[in-house]
Amino acid sequence: MTDTDELERSVIEAARRGFAPPADVGARVRSRAFSAIALGTVVPLPTEGLLSRARNGLLDTLEALRAGPARARLLMGALALSGVGIGGYALGLRAGRAEAQAGRAVVSTAPRALPAPVQLAASSAESSEPLPPQAGNAASRLQSRAHAPPELAANVAPSSIPVDADAELRALRRVERVLREHNPRLAVALLNELDREVPRGKLAEERDAARSIAACELESAASVTARTASEFAERHPGSVYLPRVARACAPQPPAAERNERASETHTKQ
């Protein structure tokens, strides 16, 4: 091994050690990634442009030619150059399509948009009470409740949420699951339980997002849901959950109007 080899090896080894993530970052990113997964976050990935793919195809081919013997390089270069541009473009087109399909596949794994809340006949005395507008946004109102309603608290196993980060994540997964099952009341109960068991967890933003979504599911007044969404946006301006909260809190047209639109669409078809 030459001195240069040795120097290169030692610098690379030192750089690898220097590149290692700080001790606490692994756990932090893990918590954030897992909760983003649990909440169905979709990460868009860029697709390379076709022209840049064609250019890369051309450059790759030229590099391969240059790597060969000089004579072969000249001959193959002369023969291949005319076709390389078109070939490179065709390959780029194909790869671009494949990537676009992959992109669609990712999008298709996105969580279902929460449907409009279904107006049921009053299921309980509490459910039929209109929310006072002065009570502030639904999320903070729900947060201010120290405990879940008695009937909910009785239904949630108090010992089901141990006090650690993994447990916090598992609890949030359950919240997500019940939200997808369109059961915002249970979601709120679970969140309240979590707040009691783990008052200062690491996933405050995720909790807030889930609570805002649940609150908007439970609330019918457009002004209140809009406020819930805007206050969430103020608290977490760069949050990846903003679109989902906005979708859950978007005003829903009245049922009659929805039915009318549906019948119009059906008639057009």
Place this chain on the structure above:
Amino acid sequence: MAWGRRPIEALPTSSTASLSAALAASDSADEAAFAALYAEHFPFVWRCLRGLGVAAAALEDAAQDVFVVVHQRLASFQGDSTLRTWIFGIVRRVAHRYRRSAQRKGSTAPLEHEPVSPEPGPLEKVQDVQAAGFVERFANGLDDRKREVFVLGILEGLSVPEVAETLHVPLNTAYTRLRRARLEFRRALEQRAERS
């Protein structure tokens, strides 16, 4: 008040407690498997993101995005390549997005990182941080294609066939790029030695 389709009152009293337990049980197996994958590959993902020029402030977000995408696409992993090279395919695209986003925002700040451990430490640690800074500046000076080969072939020590497979380039192309990247790296090392 608007209600969900399945209000809590619709469930038997005992079912919600068992619901919690059942959901926890079904989640735990998947979560454990993914946690193992995360533990194994997180340092690799982190190093590659740094090597590929993701800014220090965005590293955690980028690493998070990588694992979210890995989770989303894991079902489509066919085993044609190693899991590590498959993950790198995601890393390079996430890194590309972050670099492009930084450029679009007009960030003219250099991509080099602050030392990870700014506090004074043992000599070896300082040397590691200095070496990481040097390698990072060098990698940031390369074009995208050479940088990827450098990160995989030199920094991560993958074999050339693995590099070729990961980057979807012919074997000869990978050899050529690697040779050039190594030459440039050695030249940079020599210059550094001369300066010091």
